Amino acid sequence: MPTIKVFDVNSLYPNLMVANNILDAYGFVSGSNIKNEEKYLQELLCIETNNEADLTYWNNFAKGRFAGRIFGTLFWFGLYDEIVKYKWFITTKRFTNHEMNGQDLLNLIQNKNIIVTPNGLLTNGNQLSILLEKTLVEWIKMRDIYKAKAKQGDQVADLIQYATKLAMNSMYGVFGTDSFPFYNIYIAEAITITGQYISLTASALINRYIQTKNINDLSVNIDDFINARKKFDANTQFIMYNDTDSFFVYDKYDILHEDVLNNSVLPLVYTYAHRFATNTYKQKVLPHYPKVKLEFVGDSAFGTGVKKRYFLYNSQTDEYKLAGFLNRQNPDFLNEYLINLFKRICRGEVKLTMLEHIIKTELTSMLKDYKANLDLTTLRDISGVVAWKTATLTSNDLISILKAAKNKSEAEKILKSIAPHIFGMLLYNLIVGPVFSYGSRGLSLKGKYSLKFLNELSNKLRQHLPLDIVMLVVNKAKNASLIVVEDSDEAINFVQNYVVGLEQEYVNKFVKSIKDML
Structure with missing residues (x-):
């Protein structure tokens, strides 16, 4: 075989x-x-x-x-x-x-x-x-x-x-x-x-x-x-791909x-x-x-012939070897989607001629589900923050710390080490931008503050907004316009549109990159 x-x-x-x-x-x-x-x-x-x-x-x-x-x-x-x-x-x-x-x-x-x-x-x-x-x-x-x-x-x-x-x-x-x-x-x-x-x-x-x-x-x-x-x-040239230190061989x-x-x-x-x-x-x-x-044995493959861009799959064990396609800036769900898509291609479930249409259709649906599942209670809690002085840690500090993290695991450890109420306040500042800022203060015009509120907010954020979304917001924070929050509904709409808008931007880039690969 x-x-x-x-x-x-x-x-x-x-x-x-x-x-x-x-x-x-x-x-x-x-x-x-x-x-x-x-x-x-x-x-x-x-x-x-x-x-x-x-x-x-x-x-x-x-x-x-x-x-x-x-x-x-x-x-x-x-x-x-x-x-x-x-x-x-x-x-x-x-x-x-x-x-x-x-x-x-x-x-x-x-x-x-x-x-x-x-x-x-x-x-x-x-x-x-x-x-x-x-x-x-x-x-x-x-x-x-x-x-x-x-x-x-x-x-x-x-x-x-x-x-x-x-x-x-x-x-x-x-x-x-x-x-x-x-x-x-x-x-x-x-x-x-x-x-x-x-x-x-x-x-x-x-x-x-x-x-x-x-x-x-x-x-x-x-x-x-x-x-x-x-x-x-498949009959005369059995090297599917090689570089100076690896061989991908069709062992007939x-x-x-x-x-x-x-x-x-x-x-x-x-x-x-x-x-x-x-x-x-x-x-x-x-x-x-x-x-x-021997690093990997598979029974099917997908690739472009370009250096370090391939997907190898073993349908018996569901194991795979992949390089060149994933983008570290993509949210996790996009990269996971790509891996599953390539598995389906290798199993013959997706035709390459329909690939662009399938990607756009499926990812658009996934974005709708993602937006629908955002917890409105969490969003209202975000808009309910009035003010908090962090004393030792500012929003800019958090940006610097997260960007200095070597990997996702280290970033998660950093986030977990921050007091919940401070984390809630900082993330709020990162998402909407403080209406009024002086030092480490942040204000919204309406809402009510309590320490209990901030603790609940932090826990819900950790549960409902995965780290990759937080990192997207962090990377975009300096380019976000300052928002005057007139009421809680405006804050909710802003957070929904901003977070999902970031997702849509990456989906569009993702679809274009796949199209360019083909």
């Missing part, structure tokens, strides 16, 4: 930096005698200039320095016959330049046990850099330890593993920053381009394995690599498993790049070869 599987690559950039000894470079291929390097590389990678997908790939990949990319690609796929046809210019790490014919360069690479990255960086394949051993290798080990503790519920360990992840990832970013003392664009590109080549080469191998169902019929070749860029096809025969990938498929990725590295070196960095973990 076909399945859709999501595999995540483990710490790809830090591990490929170690595997390719990226900080111990002899030099890089900086030029060649190829007449038109850009055209040669386009033809080598079969870039069709009238194909939008090809052009997108090319524009992300081709940033000049074509000679290095040509040499690295030829070497990555073992096309040595092409390499020997040309002369190549090598710039050493001391920035001296040397011209070599292709055969002499290949001999040098073999004799010196050199690793070649896809952008033409030449690194030491004899011994791992001490700097890498003392930084990335140790950090990777440390992160694995704390990740294991975090899985057992240790929140401090989770923070440490996350901080370690940020430190590891910053190692590759700094080399592309010209203010960094050791700035080197060739090292920076060696990391990112090698990541791209690993992703596409692995995709090519996965495609080949699912097509042939033969683990012994796998090889790294440029034709399969080029085909891996093509759009998903349900034969692709973690052990198959980690033990048989992914070790082939470095077949040619590490061909001349010593066996001792390869054994040392073997733990840093690409490894994946």
Whole structure:
């Protein structure tokens, strides 16, 4: 039975930096005698200039320095016959330049046990850099330890593993920053381009394995690599989506498993790049070869083909994996509606041609129900507030505190910690704006105040106005006009229209964003 599987690559950039000894470079291929390097590389990678997908790939990949990319690609796929046809210019790490014919360069690479990255960086394949051993290798080990503790519920360990992840990832970013003392664009590109080549080469191998169902019929070749860029096809192209550290695979025969990938498929990725590295070196960095973990198994999917925008669904367990569609500014009920809508699409209950009509119809109905269910007693209590001096906490303080909250849970804790009568007064100020304000005072022209009133108001607000609505009001508070409350009915109408109006604004944006996605 076909399945859709999501595999995540483990710490790809830090591990490929170690595997390719990226900080111990002899030099890089900086030029060649190829007449038109850009055209040669386009033809080598079969870039069709009238194909939008090809052009997108090319524009992300081709940033000049074509000679290095040509040499690295030829070497990555073992096309040595092409390499020997040309002369190549090598710039050493001391920035001296040397011209070599292709055969002499290949001999040098073999004799010196050199690793070649896809952008033409030449690194030491004899011994791992001490700097890498003392930084990335140790950090990777440390992160694995704390990740294991975090899985057992240790929140401090989770923070440490996350901080370690940020430190590891910053190692590759700094080399592309010209203010960094050791700035080197060739090292920076060696990391990112090698990541791209690993992703596409692995995709090519996965495609080949699912097509042939033969683990012994796998090889790294440029034709399969080029085909891996093509759009998903249930018969020939089984990669639904990939980026540098994840694969979404249509496993037509349900034969692709973690052990198959980690033990048989992914070790082939470095077949040619590490061909001349010593066996001792390869054994040392073997733990840093690409490894994946199965993150999700589903039976249907919905997506746009745009990076990080997809919905995967398992109809048997009702589990899903989603990215790119939800908006953190949306109220919870909108995001919940979207998730349920995608489930219905995956189950075949909603036709895409009717999607816009269905969304507008259903959400309009939901808004009517929402407005009808607003507790009029609560709204009258809001309008009944006359005045309250908070002494230590103002409406502006509450805005600042809520905006500083790291997440919804923290914001809820903050709200619960505020005395109920103060919370009621502050929220009233946020919703209608004080008619007269001086310091932390707020007034309405009619109504009666009592401490009991404010306590009841606070409890009802917590019950009937969920936090996401409160946050919407907070974010809009400074733009709201001051309202003169002539009587309680006017206050009720204002609160109803203002809160529901905010909802309607987000519904309209929501419908437009879905329409744009399609």
